[in-house]
Amino acid sequence: xxxxxxxxxxxxxxxxxxxxxxxxxxxxxxxxxxxxxxxxxxxxxxxxxxxxxxxxxxxxxxxxxxxxxxxxxxxxxxxxxxxxxxxxxxxxxxxxxxxxxxxxxxxxxxxxxxxxxxxxxxxxxxxxxxxxxxxxxxxxxxxxxxxxxxxxxxxxxxxxxxxxxxxxxxxxxxxxxxxxxxxxxxxxxxxxxxxxxxxxxxxxxxxxxxxxxxxxxxxxxxxxxxxxxxxxxxxxxxxxxxxxxxxxxxxxxxxxxxxxxxxxxxxxxxxxxxxxxxxxxxxxxxxxxxxxxxxxxxxxxxxxxxxxxxxxxxxxxxxxxxxxxxxxxxxxxxxxxxxxxxxxxxxxxxxxxxxxxxxxxxxxx
Amino acid sequence: xxxxxxxxxxxxxxxxxxxxxxxxxxxxxxxxxxxxxxxxxxxxxxxxxxxxxxxxxxxxxxxxxxxxxxxxxxxxxxxxxxxxxxxxxxxxxxxxxxxxxxxxxxxxxxxxxxxxxxxxxxxxxxxxxxxxxxxxxxxxxxxxxxxxxxxxxxxxxxxxxxxxxxxxxxxxxxxxxxxxxxxxxxxxxxxxxxxxxxxxxxxxxxxxxxxxxxxxxxxxxxxxxxxxxxxxxxxxxxxxxxxxxxxxxxxxxxxxxxxxxxxxxxxxxxxxxxxxxxxxxxxxxxxxxxxxxxxxxxxxx
Amino acid sequence: xxxxxxxxxxxxxxxxxxxxxxxxxxxxxxxxxxxxxxxxxxxxxxxxxxxxxxxxxxxxxxxxxxxxxxxxxxxxxxxxxxxxxxxxxxxxxxxxxxxxxxxxxxxxxxxxxxxxxxxxxxxxxxxxxxxxxxxxxxxxxxxxxxxxxxxxxxxxxxxxxxxxxxxxxxxxxxxxxxxxxxxxxxxxxxxxxxxxxxxxxxxxxxxxxxxxxxxxxxxxxxxxxxxxxxxxxxxxxxxxxxxxxxxxxxxxxxxxxxxxxxxxxxxxxxxxxxxxxxxx
Numbered sequence: 052x053x054x055x056x057x058x059x060x061x062x063x064x065x066x067x068x069x070x071x072x073x074x075x076x077x078x079x080x081x082x083x084x085x086x087x088x089x090x091x092x093x094x095x096x097x098x099x100x101x102x103x104x105x106x107x108x109x110x111x112x113x114x115x116x117x118x119x120x121x122x123x124x125x126x127x128x129x130x131x132x133x134x135x136x137x138x139x140x141x142x143x144x145x146x147x148x149x150x151x152x153x154x155x156x157x158x159x160x161x162x163x164x165x166x167x168x169x170x171x172x173x174x175x176x177x178x179x180x181x182x183x184x185x186x187x188x189x190x191x192x193x194x195x196x197x198x199x200x201x202x203x204x205x206x207x208x209x210x211x212x213x214x215x216x217x218x219x220x221x222x223x224x225x226x227x228x229x230x231x232x233x234x235x236x237x238x239x240x241x242x243x244x245x246x247x248x249x250x251x252x253x254x255x256x257x258x259x260x261x262x263x264x265x266x267x268x269x270x271x272x273x274x275x276x277x278x279x280x281x282x283x284x285x286x287x288x289x290x291x292x293x294x295x296x297x298x299x300x301x302x303x304x305x306x307x308x309x310x311x312x313x314x315x316x317x318x319x320x321x322x323x324x325x326x327x328x329x330x331x332x333x334x335x336x337x338x339x340x341x342x343x344x345x346x347x348x349x350x351x352x353x354x355x356x357x358x359x360x361x362x363x364x365x366x367x368x369x370x371x372x373x374x375x376x377x378x379x380x381x382x383x384x385x386x387x388x389x390x391x392x393x394x395x396x397x398x399x400x401x402x403x404x405x406x407x408x409x410x411x412x413x414x415x416x
Numbered sequence: 417x418x419x420x421x422x423x424x425x426x427x428x429x430x431x432x433x434x435x436x437x438x439x440x441x442x443x444x445x446x447x448x449x450x451x452x453x454x455x456x457x458x459x460x461x462x463x464x465x466x467x468x469x470x471x472x473x474x475x476x477x478x479x480x481x482x483x484x485x486x487x488x489x490x491x492x493x494x495x496x497x498x499x500x501x502x503x504x505x506x507x508x509x510x511x512x513x514x515x516x517x518x519x520x521x522x523x524x525x526x527x528x529x530x531x532x533x534x535x536x537x538x539x540x541x542x543x544x545x546x547x548x549x550x551x552x553x554x555x556x557x558x559x560x561x562x563x564x565x566x567x568x569x570x571x572x573x574x575x576x577x578x579x580x581x582x583x584x585x586x587x588x589x590x591x592x593x594x595x596x597x598x599x600x601x602x603x604x605x606x607x608x609x610x611x612x613x614x615x616x617x618x619x620x621x622x623x624x625x626x627x628x629x630x631x632x633x634x635x636x637x638x639x640x641x642x643x644x645x646x647x648x649x650x651x652x653x654x655x656x657x658x659x660x661x662x663x664x665x666x667x668x669x670x671x672x673x674x675x676x677x678x679x680x681x682x683x684x685x686x687x688x689x690x691x692x693x694x695x696x697x698x699x700x701x702x703x704x705x706x707x708x709x710x711x712x713x714x715x716x717x
Numbered sequence: 718x719x720x721x722x723x724x725x726x727x728x729x730x731x732x733x734x735x736x737x738x739x740x741x742x743x744x745x746x747x748x749x750x751x752x753x754x755x756x757x758x759x760x761x762x763x764x765x766x767x768x769x770x771x772x773x774x775x776x777x778x779x780x781x782x783x784x785x786x787x788x789x790x791x792x793x794x795x796x797x798x799x800x801x802x803x804x805x806x807x808x809x810x811x812x813x814x815x816x817x818x819x820x821x822x823x824x825x826x827x828x829x830x831x832x833x834x835x836x837x838x839x840x841x842x843x844x845x846x847x848x849x850x851x852x853x854x855x856x857x858x859x860x861x862x863x864x865x866x867x868x869x870x871x872x873x874x875x876x877x878x879x880x881x882x883x884x885x886x887x888x889x890x891x892x893x894x895x896x897x898x899x900x901x902x903x904x905x906x907x908x909x910x911x912x913x914x915x916x917x918x919x920x921x922x923x924x925x926x927x928x929x930x931x932x933x934x935x936x937x938x939x940x941x942x943x944x945x946x947x948x949x950x951x952x953x954x955x956x957x958x959x960x961x962x963x964x965x966x967x968x969x970x971x972x973x974x975x976x977x978x979x980x981x982x983x984x985x986x987x988x989x990x991x992x993x994x995x996x997x
């Protein structure tokens with residue numbers, strides 16, 4: 052597998068000489084493979100956009116190297132880097148037509164006129180905007196502007212396409228439609244996409260791999276399923292999806308299972324990964340969708356724990372339940388409405404909660 | 417293409433600013449310094465100065481030499497200065513009273529109409545002040561637009577003598593600088609979140625209280641800016657006192673001009689200009705302080 | 718019960734105004750605009766006065782316009798005004814443009830605030846003080862270029878007027894557009910040439926228009942600095958007023974007034990058109 056972008060120990064400090072110096076990136080290293088849809092995910096201020104701008108060349112690194120297909124680029128001007136950017140608010144030139152916007156990069160690269168014309172037509176067709184080449188950007192809807200921005204960045208056939216939260220300005224329905232289109236476009240063109248977002252759903256839906264960032268550092272890199280199912284720390288588990296966290300102490304272990312005490316005396320069993328010993332303070336996490344809720348049946352309660360519905364939030368296709376397990380423990384779980392549309396449980400109902408030991412995981416501290 | 421430009425960012429920066437520094441520095445800043453120096457020299461009776469240091473120009477503001485060559489207090493010039501301040505304050509107040517409701521009214525309009533109103537407010541500002549002030553002679557003058565019908569119908573049988581009075585000057589000044597009051601107030605009212613008015617109303621504030629407790633406090637930056645923008649040119653005004661005051665009711669600005677055009681006392685004219693300039697500087701420092709405090713307050717909030 | 722609740726809003730038989738609206742505001746505004754435009758209208762109307770005395774209406778006539786057109790002193794003054802305003806506009810706009818580019822795009826640097834203060838200095842100093850200072854300066858260094866002295870003074874005070882719309886335009890411009898240019902293989906110069914400059918152009922035109930109007934209208938500084946041969950139109954009008962009021966003054970003034978209004982209207986239309994095209 053070829054490496055498209057290799058970030059080696061990159062640090063970025065804003066206004067380093069003043070007393071307001073801000074460390075936006077702290078010794079970040081990662082590799083992005085060729086032909087990969089790679090996402091930088093994190094809350095605002097985590098450094099993801101800074102990293103993208105360093106690759107594009109709008110900012111200078113304070114330390115470290117950036118390699119693009121084995122060529123060192125961190126000291127090149129942005130116009131000498133074979134990467135293109137789709138900007139958050141599109142940054143379409145308002146004084147040019149759509150076609151002239153798309154042709155801009157090709158003209159700067161001194162491509163022959165007929166080739167420019169053909170390429171413009173090809174990429175505009177690719178993003179389904181062929182008919183609107185003579186329009187001005189301010190005559191287009193947000194979604195159309197988005198497509199033009201994509202076409203403009205793809206036209207010079209960049210080695211890597213950088214996308215800076217390109218969907219954030221669109222409304223929900225359009226955003227979901229564009230997700231699929233972007234993913235498809237990446238497969239068709241075979242260009243490496245580096246995609247920046249703070250929307251975890253977007254990241255999970257589109258990416259081949261995700262780097263979760265926080266405070267200028269990379270927290271975890273992995274496939275979407277890895278990130279979701281095996282978060283390496285509390286930050287990642289909390290940032291991606293909904294999670295129940297349970298803080299406790301390991302009281303017993305065997306080859307297969309760890310037993311943790313949560314609260315005063317509640318015991319929970321989880322798989323033993325072999326990294327822990329008795330007496331360790333640990334955090335367990337449990338995704339709400341892994342929890343089964345059922346009607347409490349006192350006689351037949353093998354593996355079920357009793358609880359009481361404390362609160363519920365109706366979401367249409369499902370309902371989120373907060374269940375009081377006693378001993379100071381609360382769990383969030385989900386249940387589907389019944390076929391007649393009514394909810395299966397009401398506030399105050401006694402309830403049975405169950406989940407497998409595999410669903411409950413120990414987080415590395 | 418740009419090879420001849422300096423390599424460093426700082427070099428380019430200063431090359432770009434050099435023409436501005438050159439022109440404004442040499443033809444504005446240095447002249448003001450020379451003017452300051454001249455105000456401490458002795459006048460040459462035919463205009464210009466003699467290179468002899470003297471405080472005479474500043475002393476002249478409040479004193480004169482009597483027949484026995486003794487310094488005695490003479491309030492003549494001080495009266496003119498005092499009147500200048502009085503008229504400038506008066507005109508500023510009139511501009512505020514007249515202009516604030518208009519700025520507020522414009523803010524209430526839909527956006528495209530707002531732009532048109534602002535255009536209407538700015539038009540007079542960009543047209544020749546001399547001409548517009550001259551028009552007031554036709555309106556206020558003996559047998560002019562106001563008097564003519566009154567005389568004709570016999571309501572009055574003699575001129576009202578509106579011209580060549582402090583009142584005429586005040587009207588002229590108010591008229592001259594009214595747009596400079598409306599524009600900054602409008603600029604700050606435009607940023608006002610009108611939901612705050614709904615909130616105040618919801619919390620039992622009546623219309624008067626909404627205005628005094630919400631709208632006016634929040635438009636204070638614009639009000640202060642407007643008052644300064646009106647007050648400073650009023651103080652240095654030359655056209656209104658000259659045309660509408662008939663050259664007899666002098667103000668600071670016309671007094672300065674008089675020293676150069678007729679009296680040929682350059683140091684005294686320089687001293688009066690320095691006085692004018694120091695008022696401007698003090699006002700601007702006060703304004704900068706207020707703006708800084710406000711920024712600090714908003715920053716911490 | 719429900720009647721009682723509804724009652725307050727229809728009390729006194731008047732309709733309730735929306736929150737934030739006040740009675741009399743629109744009448745006040747009408748009065749304001751009458752006050753603002755009355756002199757201009759009076760001036761224009763009286764320029765068609767056939768009588769020799771301004772104040773006494775003697776019927777409609779355009780004689781004074783013809784007289785003004787044929788007055789060689791007025792022709793000379795108009796010519797002077799146009800020369801001064803054109804030259805001053807060209808220089809002031811060029812100087813202001815590069816100054817604005819540095820101040821809006823040069824990042825933060827030591828001396829930025831001072832530079833901004835210097836460029837806007839002519840706006841803050843009372844005109845009469847500027848006039849006096851420049852007069853003293855020219856006489857102290859013995860510079861006497863006739864109209865040249867006036868032109869130099871005009872360039873100086875026109876710089877901030879040209880500067881403000883240009884800088885406003887630059888600051889309102891989305892800097893990611895320039896980044897997009899760089900990203901799409903444009904060098905710094907090409908980015909300036911193909912992205913910044915075309916987008917800045919309306920600002921430059923607006924700045925030039927304002928500088929031109931301000932220079933055409935200036936009176937005090939020209940009066941003090943200009944010598945005998947460098948009479949501009951406003952200075953000539955002033956001398957006419959001092960000699961005695963005739964409708965000829967109105968005729969000349971009306972023409973100058975309408976020229977200014979035409980330019981400012983063009984500026985207004987231009988700025989409105991470009992405002993909508995840069996919104997994103």
